[in-house]
Amino acid sequence: DARVTQTPRHKVTEMGQEVTMRCQPILGHNTVFWYRQTMMQGLELLAYFRNRAPLDDSGMPKDRFSAEMPDATLATLKIQPSEPRDSAVYFCASGFGGSTEAFFGQGTRLTVV
Amino acid sequence: DQQVKQNSPSLSVQEGRISILNCDYTNSMFDYFLWYKKYPAEGPTFLISISSIKDKNEDGRFTVFLNKSAKHLSLHIVPSQPGDSAVYFCAASVVYEDMRFGAGTRLTVKP
Numbered sequence: 001d002a003r004v005t006q007t008p009r010h011k012v013t014e015m016g017q018e019v020t021m022r023c024q025p026i027l028g029h030n031t032v033f034w035y036r037q038t039m040m041q042g043l044e045l046l047a048y049f050r051n052r053a054p055l056d057d058s059g060m061p062k063d064r065f066s067a068e069m070p071d072a073t074l075a076t077l078k079i080q081p082s083e084p085r086d087s088a089v090y091f092c093a094s095g096f097g098g099s100t101e102a103f104f105g106q107g108t109r110l111t112v113v
Numbered sequence: 114d115q116q117v118k119q120n121s122p123s124l125s126v127q128e129g130r131i132s133i134l135n136c137d138y139t140n141s142m143f144d145y146f147l148w149y150k151k152y153p154a155e156g157p158t159f160l161i162s163i164s165s166i167k168d169k170n171e172d173g174r175f176t177v178f179l180n181k182s183a184k185h186l187s188l189h190i191v192p193s194q195p196g197d198s199a200v201y202f203c204a205a206s207v208v209y210e211d212m213r214f215g216a217g218t219r220l221t222v223k224p
Contacts, residue, residue: 042216056211104156
């Protein structure tokens with residue numbers, strides 16, 4: 001059952017704390033996306049990787065957000081320090097380069113209080 | 114900078130009728146367009162796509178139309194069913210690059 005796995009599913013944290021969200025892409029996929037869902041903006045692209053190399057992270061607030069792919073089976077999105085305005089659902093998606101259909105995980109619902 | 118826009122946040126239709134969801138884009142470099150469907154507490158799932166070399170793609174009850182000159186695409190669902198009630202996201206990309214989404218349209222199909 002190939003699917004994108006995100007952990008944790010829910011995270012409540014206090015303002016100023018570090019938050020790390022993890023994503024296991026579908027085995028063999030070489031493109032990984034991070035999106036944030038908000039009411040106003042819909043699905044905002046934060047960053048994406050191809051073959052583990054970051055291709056575009058212009059959607060991320062650089063001072064507090066960072067995205068990495070330590071290996072082909074793990075992508076991470078880190079927020080440090082977190083702020084209440086970061087509260088949202090964060091989705092990871094993976095796909096093949098050249099084929100733009102992406103498969104999404106179930107998301108991490110982040111609440112910063 | 115919203116390159117993909119879905120100007121209708123919600124749409125309500127009667128079961129059996131046609132649902133038409135609209136999407137506009139501003140980047141003329143986009144050459145691949147997709148529709149995703151999202152249920153609560155789940156990630157979006159791919160529904161249908163269209164390449165810029167076509168103006169129509171059909172898959173069962175779902176048809177996507179592309180008007181490149183107007184930078185507009187639409188998703189038609191015929192006939193609409195209660196199970197189609199979900200949030201629909203339009204997405205656009207330049208092939209081999211990233212994918213930009215609209216804000217979504219919540220479709221409600223009433224029995």
